[in-house]
Amino acid sequence: MTPDQFIAKWKAVELKERSAAQSHFIDLCHMLDEPAPTDADPTGAWYAFERGATKTTGGEGWADVWKRDHFGWEYKGKRKDLNAAFAQLQQYALALENPPLLVVCDMDRFRIHTNWTNSVSEVHEFTLDDLRDPNIRQRLKWAFSDPERLKPGKTRQALTEEAAAEFATLAQRLRDRGHAPADVAHFINRLVFCMFAEDADLLPKKMFLRMLEAAKIDPSQFQRHASTLFSAMKDGGLVGFEPVEWFNGGLFDDGDSLDLEAEDVAICLKAANLDWSEIDPSIFGTLFVRGLDPNKRSETGSEYTDREKIMMIIDPVITRPLTREWERVRIKISAAVDLAQRRLEEEIENAATFPELEQEVRVVRSHLVERPQLELFEALPKQRRVRNLDAVRASLRSADKALVEAQAQADVELKAFQARLRAFRVLDPACGSGNFLYLALVELKNIERRVAVEAELLGFSRSFPSIGPEALLGIEINPYAAELARVSVWIGEIQWMRRNGFNVGRKPILKPLQNIECRNAIINENRTHAAWPRADVIVGNPPYLGAKLMKRRLGVAETEAIRALYEGRLPGFTDLVCYWFERARELIESGQVARAGLVATNSIRKNTNLPVMHRIAASTRIFEAWNEEQWTVDGAAVDVSLICFGESEGVEARLNGAVVTAINPDLTSGLNMTLAKALVENKNGAYLGIQKSGPFDVSGELARTWMGEPTNPNGRNNSEVLKPYWNGDDVTGRPRDMWFIDFPLGLSKAEASLYVSPFNHVATTPDEDGKTIEQLRQALGERAGPRWWEPHWPRPDMRSKIVRLRRYIVTPETSQHRLFVWLSYPVLPDKNLIVIPREDDLMFGLLHSRFHEAWALRKGSDLEDRPRYTHTSTFATFPFPEGMTPNVSALEARQLPAAKAIEEAARELDDRRRAWLNPENRIECIPEIATGFPDRFVPVDAEAARELSRRTLTALYNEKPTWLVEVHSKLDAAVARAYGWSPDITTEEALSRLFEFNQTRASSTSDLPELVVD
Structure with a gap:
């Protein structure tokens, strides 16, 4: 059929919708050279006329034509209301599997509405006469064959x-x-x-x-x-x-x-x-709160969570459980009605053979509902035909009564579940600008709509959406964010109603939302627990503020009050987000809440945050988690863990989307390394470096200037209070040439001030907020130390160890690769370095083995893409080979047969790396301006400087040249022999054996002597 023929034919036709719709569509298919439903899919499984519940309810179906993943198409008679047709398609889009296009047509006019979830909707409208235009025909043909061509460009x-x-x-x-x-x-x-x-x-x-x-x-x-x-x-x-x-x-x-x-x-x-x-309310609130609120919540570490990540919480906590509940109800009521209906059909067939029962059969037959799409049972076995009229009549009436009762009971079951949905409450106790609440509302309304549509298939009448913003409960400390959360929910509710073809409720249009409260969610003004409203589930993205920043951001009084409230349950030094997790866990344990799904930085699964995860695992169940999800916020990468816990009977545990047997507190599966205990034999084997918390570090240039100044009023040189200072960047990159102002501990303020230039630098250099160190320490309280001219944590125990050694081992707290290097006093280590006060190659080799590295990866936490090493959870728990543990002197350990090969491989590794980092023909050694300090390595010229800038340990381990792989293989084989293992033992097998060693030693050892330094 040509376009002119199609136009001429259908301009002249005045048939009503039902008479003309299918004929019009078939002609349209022929004109566009596209198959009609009966040609392409006689079964109607993916392309069909009259898709929906027409025969079930006696009313209109969902769509006059439907093609899976293409369109839902609704016809109206000529010059009828196409908006009404579109509203019907919207109402049943969910039942039509959310096609990307919703098309309405009155035989003269065509409207194609795009329906992609995250795209701005567009409408393509044209008339019969417009079909002469090949571009218009092409657009219409895309609806049949390639709907993606019609997808709007703007999201x-x-x-x-x-x-x-x-x-x-x-x-x-x-x-x-x-x-x-x-x-x-x-x-x-x-x-x-x-x-x-x-x-x-x-x-x-x-x-x-x-x-x-x-x-x-x-x-x-x-x-x-x-x-x-x-x-x-x-x-x-x-x-x-x-x-x-x-x-x-x-x-x-x-x-x-x-x-x-x-x-x-x-x-x-x-x-x-x-x-x-x-x-898009799921993100618009957060975008606005950043732009409009001068006290943005980002100051407490909260971040914008994108729609996809939010749904990774909403789906397992809200959508799937409620959907499972409905499936159970649907099957139950369908099964009962189907059984009664099959029995009645049998009795009708039997009674129909009696002319005397013709009227009764006609009445009873009208009680049957045609339910072809949800048949759950095969036809019941044929019963032997009964010839007695009275018996047949009694059986017919009994079967009819049973069906009526089954339908009534089904109605009770359906209404009970719908009431359950209406009463369902979702709490976000740190709701920010409402992105979690908005998407929770959308899901609840989608579930309610699904129930309504599937209830129609079961023979029930259509119902109007009734779930609204009253289902949402929120707590937010920021008044602007709380109001914006209400705006997000209002807009989201109105959008859902309009997109699904329903009128927006009036009187008033905006229902009051006092259920989104503006207050502190953790602690009241009287320093007691803040109450959370009763809810079925808890979801949200609590603030991520790290433990060390809480006093600065929340204030000393509030921080100490929060920690006191949770004393005995959580460590005193735990991140702010953990208090939300513990409160949710407590409500689940007491039966007040069914499930919770919360977001945290991935540090929640390690170190001082891990106790809250242990408590969750002990009192409930982690049923779904994503241990490390990354997305970009304001140009910065943020790593988070998404954790769902609580009621989950019969639900398979899923970690990172994969089914697992169980999820451990550290969000791993399989071997539960969180049960590894600190070993007495490792006590005092590793320390943190110095935590300065102030302007104690200065450039080498400034330090040398001070060392060259005249002696101070006390007759002493500034070199006495200056030392080279390394942090993790000096290990993983090139040494930065930083120095540390190191007044002897115990020095009075008056005595320290005699070192004039260093003291004045510490006393007057402001921090990022413009405060001097004295002002900052006063604001943080006495626990920060009144002696502000000293580092916050000077680590005297660590110093007493390294000052007696020829050299000592350090490893960065966080680094892309687990690296160990040698330093020598008077070089001081920063807090970002973990210090192992040993000078023997044996300990260096054991630490740099792949077995210790694997243990560190599983036991440590991480910061962004850099694994974190801790002296408490990593070093303290690691089972070294028998006879080579940290409490055994190096002299004694080196007598073991396996020790020599480890030492040789360790020395070779260190020598090869040093030679690569500082080639002899590219550097020269320059003595320091004052005696007692190590020489400096400097490039011989500009070309050498460029070459050396690229030579870092991180770059070396990224490249992994053959010589490095070989020397590490030699070291790993030697360490494996010390354990009595084959050199090719798998990492997982090695971890399993190390864990067994840890458990055995932790349960059998008594107090052992403190580390002996050789």
């Missing part, structure tokens, strides 16, 4: 970011003019919602845009007009002669408005011309 996220950027600029301009941050935030929230309401057809005739256009001519009128509009939205009223709906909900509680200048109006106009109906 909802891009639209949202664009809108947020405009308002961030406006907010800054308003704050710069002296308006209070809270007033600016509230005003911006109103503007945002007005723009959304206008594009969602809740404000009449582009009223807000017209108001902005008027203000463009005379900006001085904006405040008066906006106040009039806001007042009308408070209770419903008139703006001029135009009625405005009742909105309020707390957002429009008065008519207050800020004044705008011409440039401000221009910004608003630019924003207003975006399609706000497509804004």
Whole structure:
């Protein structure tokens, strides 16, 4: 059929929808050279006419034509309301498997609505006459064969970011003019919602845009007009002669408005011309709170969580459990009704042979519901035909009564589950700008809609969505973020209703949301536990503030009060996020909450944070987790763990998307290394370096300047209080040439001040907040130490060990590769170095073996992509070979047969690496300006400097040249022999044996002597 033939035929046809729809569609397929449903899929499994519940309910079906992954298509009679047809498709999009296109047609007009989840929706509209245009026909053909060609280019996220950027600029301009941050935030929230309401057809005739256009001519009128509009939205009223709906909900509680200048109006106009109906509430709140709130929650470490990551919590905690519940209910009620219906069908067949029962059979047959799509049973076995009329009548009536009772009971079961859904409550106790709450609401409404659609297939009548924002409970300490969370939920609720073809509820449009509270979620003003509202599940993204920053950010009093509340349950030095996990665990254990799904930095599974995970694993069950997920926020990589725990009977545990037997507290499966214990034999075998917490480090250039100054008033040189200073970067990269101001411990302030230049530097150099070290220490309280001219943790025990040694071993706390190197006093190690006070090659070789490295990877935590080594959980638990443990002197350990090969391989490794790092023909040694310090290696020329800058241990281990692999293989083989293992033992087998050694030694050893330093 040619386009002209198709157009001519269907312009002349005036048949009603039911008579013409299929014929029109078949002709359209022929014109486009596309197969019709009956040609391509006679079974109707993926391409069909009359998709849906038409025969079940007696009403209209879901779609007149449906093609899986392509479209749902609904017809109306000529010149009928296509909006009504579109609304029907929206209502049943879920049942139609969410096709990417929703098409409506009245035989004269075609509208293709795009329906991709995260794309801005577009509408392609054309008429019969337009089909002469080959471009139009091509667009229509894509709907049949390649719908991706119609996918809009702009995502909802891009639209949202664009809108947020405009308002961030406006907010800054308003704050710069002296308006209070809270007033600016509230005003911006109103503007945002007005723009959304206008594009969602809740404000009449582009009223807000017209108001902005008027203000463009005379900006001085904006405040008066906006106040009039806001007042009308408070209770419903008139703006001029135009009625405005009742909105309020707390957002429009008065008519207050800020004044705008011409440039401000221009910004608003630019924003207003975006399609706000497509804004994405799952991210828009966080984007706005960053741009508008001068006290952003990022100061406490909270970050924007993208939609995909949020759903990795929402799905296992909310969606899947409720869906499983519904499946059980659906099968139960379907099975009962099907059984009763099959019995009645048998009795009808039997009774139909009796003319006397013709009327009764006709009545009873009308009670049957045709349910072809949900048949669960084969037809019941044929019963022997009964010839007695009275017996047949009795059986027929009995079967009819049984069906009525089964249907009534099914109705009770269905309504009970629907009531369960309506009563379901989701709590986010750190809800920020509401992204978790919004997506939780969307999922609850999707589940409710699925239940309604599938109930239709079971013969029940259609139902209207009833779940709303009352299902959401939130706690947020930031007033602006709390209000923005309410705005996000309101917008999300309205969007869902519109996208699914339902009218938005009125009177008021914005239901009050006092269930999103603005307060502290962990501690009350009277320093007791803050109550959390009763909920079925808990989800969220609590603040990530690290333990060492809590006093600085929260204040000393609040930090100590929180820690006191959880004393005996959590360590005193634990990250802030752990208190949310412990509170959720406690509510699950007491039966007040079923499940929780929370986000944390991945450090929650290690070290001082691990106890909260042990408590969760002991009192409930971790049923789903992602131990390390990464995404980018403001250009920075953030590593998080997503953890779901609580009620999960019959649910397989899943770790990183894979089914596992169980999930350990450290979010691993299999060998539970969290049970490894500190070994007495390793006591005092490793230490932390110096934690300076102040301006104690200076460049080598400045240190040499001070060492060259005249002697001080005490007659002493500054070199006495200066020492070379290494941190992790000096190990993994090139030495930075940093020095440390190291006043002898116990020196009075007066005595320290006699070293004039170093003392003045410590006393006057401000931190990033402009505070001197004395001011900072005072703010942090006495525990930080009143002797501010000394490092926060000077580590005298560690110093007493390394000062007696020719050299000592260090490893970076965090590094891409587990590296060990030698340092020599007076070089001092920073806190970012773990210090092993041994000078023997044997210990160096044991530490650099692949067995110790594997243990460190499993027992340590990590920072971004850099594994973290700790002296407590890693070194303290590692089972060294018998006779080579840290409490055995090096002299004694070296007598063992396996020791020599380890020492030789260790020396070779160190020699080869040193030679590669500092080739003799590229460096020269320069003595320090003062005696007693190690010589410096410097490049011989500029070319050598460029070459050496590329020679770092990280670069070497990234490249892994053959010589490095060979020497490590030699070392690993020697260490394996010390354990009595084959050199080719697998890493997993080695870890398993090491764990057994740990458990055996931890349970059988008594107090052993402290480390002996040879």
